[in-house]
Amino acid sequence: MPVNRNALIRYKTIDACLRRRNRKWTLEDLEEACSDALYEYEGIRKGVSRRSIQLDLQMMRSEKLGYNAPIIVVDKKYYTYEDPDYSIANIPLTQQDLGTLNEVVTILRQFKGFTHFREVDDMVNRLQHKIQMGKTQQRALIDFEKNELLQGLEHLEGLYAAVVAKRALTMTYQSFRSKNNQVFTLHPHFLKEFRNRWFVIGLRDEQEKPQIFALDRVQTFESNDQIPFRWDQNLDAGWLKDTIGVSKTSGQQRMLVKFRVSKDQAPYVMTKPFHHSQHLLEQAEDGSAIFTIEVVHNLELEREFLGFGQDLEILEPRLLRKRIRNRLEWAWALYQDKPIIQQDSPSS
Incomplete structure (x- = not known):
């Protein structure tokens, strides 16, 4: 139930009083202490009534706020906690x-x-x-996925501001495949996070097709007010709705992917779909299942499938099935004792 600020101040004050066991507290004492606290914190000069203090004590004793405070009356006059170690600040989280x-x-x-x-x-x-x-001394039970070594976060605020303001940028960028920095004009449209990495998507120079840039490869950028911002109303977060990850080229058509998952891994794929378009097509008596998704073909898609190893088989389309097979053959060759005949990796 909602509790207003003044009530919380009174509860906190009463709690502080009852914890001070070197003094006996009457209703009048609690009234005075709460009145002083409200004046100090809120500037309220009107005193607190005895009725309000009685209702506060009743509320603190109840389960409504989860306090269940063990408030007792000694000698029919003095209020205190039966448990000397109790405090409303020490209530375990539910x-x-x-x-x-x-x-x-x-x-x-x-x-x-x-x-x-x-x-x-x-x-x-x-x-x-x-x-x-959990407000106890127990060991940590929750661990969030994070990457403390992640680079590029220092660019996040500036790029976000440029997206909001629709401001062109002069950016210095070095991709993993390039030995030298590239300097170009970027018209940023939106930001995307995937697998703990951040990307900015926008239009580069005078090119019409959107491009994607990883923030951890951005060297510098600065506003360029001399160049009018080029705006594409179709380029927003929805541009990647048919994509796993961030790799996509303009005009790329999505495809229907049909795949079989083993009985051991099918429940995981059901509860954590590869994509929002995932559909259960068929479930066999042995527990395996056939699914479909509609996505564009990119490297992230292949990596997601390869992560399931022998528990996932691509059925359609034929081109994707062939690419996954080639990747598995290449991986298999790496583990052979005989020398490997050098050949092009299927990574590209």
Whole structure:
């Protein structure tokens, strides 16, 4: 149930009073302490009534806020905690609390890398610690996927600002395949994260086709107000809706991929689909299953399938089936004792 700020201040004040066992607390004492706290924190001069304190004590004793405070009355006059170590600040988090905090942390973690959310970084770390410890001394039970060595996050805020402002950039970039830096004009349209790496998608120079650039390969960039921003209204996050990963060329058509998954891995593929278009086509008596997805053909797609090894077979289309077979043959050859005849890798 929602609790207003003033009530929370009163609960916290009453809790602090009852924890001080070197003094006996009457209703009048608690009234005075709460009135002083509200004046200090909120500037409220109107005192707190006895009725309000009685309702607060009743609420703290109840399960409505999860406190279940062991408040007792001594000599029919003085209020204290029956358990000397009790405090409303030490209440263990419930499973529902942990679930809610998990969702909040997942959302907040997406803002890491933005300097104006620097305070959020610290808050997220503290939230993660609280969740892991569950406000107890137990070992950490939750571990988020992260890459502490990830490069390029320092560019995230500036690129985001350029996307929002529709501002052209002069970018210095060095791809993994290039020995030298490239300097070009980029018209950034949106940002994309995949497998803990960030990418910026936009139009380069005067080219019409969208291109994708990894932030960890960006050397520098700066605004170029001398060049009008080129805007493509069709180039947004939806441009990659038929894509696994970020590799896609303009005009590339999606294909229907049909594949069989073994009985051991079928449940995993059912509960964690490769793509939102995934459809269960057939489930055999032996537990294996046949699925389909509609996606564009790229390297990330092949890597996802190869990760299942012998538990996944591509049935259609024939070209993709052949490429996966070639990759498996190449991998098999690497583990042979006899010398390998040098040949082109099927990576490209």
